[in-house]
Amino acid sequence: MSDIDEQILPGEPAAPPHDVVALSGASPLPSPRSSFAAYKQDARHWITLVTGEYYPDILQDACALYAPVLQQFGQMLRESETSVRLLLNIAEIPNSWLRVQVARVFRKYVSPETPVEMLKQKRKATRITEEFGGTFRPIHEVQAAFDSRPLPDEAICALLWEYKDRGKKGYDLTTRFFQMFREQFPALHLDGPERAGRDIRLGSVFEDYPFPNRPVDFVVREGEAILAIGLARYDGDRGGAQEDDRTGGYKNCADEILDYCHAHNLNQVKVLFMNDGPGLLLGSMWDDYASIEARNPRRIMVFTLRMMPTRLTLDWLRAAG
Known part of the structure; x- marks a missing residue:
């Protein structure tokens, strides 16, 4: 099984030249768009698929x-x-x-x-x-x-x-995310389990965090300064109640983290949601994630792997909220 199959959905036209290979200079990077919502018009071009296995070959x-x-x-x-x-x-x-x-x-x-x-x-x-x-x-x-x-x-x-292999698609995606992040931001430190492993608990990041068992997938630091707290997920074919649970949980998580940071004068801390996969195209998923980002676009960012090279910048990570 290949790890990441960076292609668009079957039957769709070829994606424009804004694949993640742009990191290596193989093609020019497109201009970043102002928000996650702005990518909806050609959303399928910004999705990374993780391949599966064929029946009855297995x-x-x-x-x-x-x-x-x-x-x-x-x-x-x-x-x-x-x-x-x-x-x-x-x-x-x-x-x-x-x-x-x-x-x-x-x-x-x-x-x-x-x-x-x-x-x-x-x-x-x-x-x-x-x-x-x-x-x-x-x-x-x-x-x-x-x-x-x-x-x-x-x-x-x-x-x-x-x-x-349940969960493997998510592990493959987060492994690729960690690799891309470190290539794009060599001066920053990225903590978190790259595949299977215990999530980071915010009680180990902030000593007096009110919900110390709150799990997150990664923490971005520059020296001793915390720049961002993040969650990374691969959305396969979820929808309905699962869709509501995921986006509702993200909203609550973002509010909780930013409320804590505001109370402790940690105005540089951002919340990152790295989401990818065809599930983003189901139901209201794209709009729901866009609305989470729109609540505080200076402190919250939602992005896929293909958006990351242009949307996520060092200036944005370092900026005070």
Whole structure:
């Protein structure tokens, strides 16, 4: 799988020469536009796509990876007298990766109502049996269903494969963002997890921050001075309630950070939202992000990777709000 496929949406005309390669001087940079909203007229040209994998090409690798998982589930199924006992036995698997995968198979066969996040936590097995055990499919029905499928079962292997790279598109995007930022601003310091890793908590950035567990993705510094706090996200195909949750959360986050900075005379601190992906073209996403930036354009900026070389400047980062 390639990391970042910098192309426009299928079927669209070729993008004008304002790709991120402009950083290396391969093509002239376009003039920056005044706001995120100003890019809406040709929004599709400013989106970076992250490639996926084709079906059924994945099946061979998926079956090779998850056949041992299904074998482990089948063995534990044969050795368990009830579905409750099956889950408790799964919770005792010492290898954490294998335990989580077998628990996902359990959910598909035995208890689709059980939250996935609960199944991931070994210590919650007893609680799950107490709260959901009454809805578990009887063990003899589980055995019959499992025996009716081939081993390895391509269908469930493909489902498990979807979990494997969940979040990878976002990681690929943030890795590219960190690389581009450091090339564009070599004098600045960028802190944050470039791929998987614990988010930065604002309590570790500001000693008396009122919500110390507030997570952010990166912090921009020049020497000891904090210039910006940022979030980076890849929006794939989200919409509806997820769309509302994301933009509403961004608005609250920006307000909270800027209110704190105003109260502590930190007027140089900016809030950056690096968002990319085709999800920006869904529903009201573009307008919602634009409205967040418009609340305080001297302190808030929303941008995609393709906008970054011209929109995000050292002068803007250094300017007092």
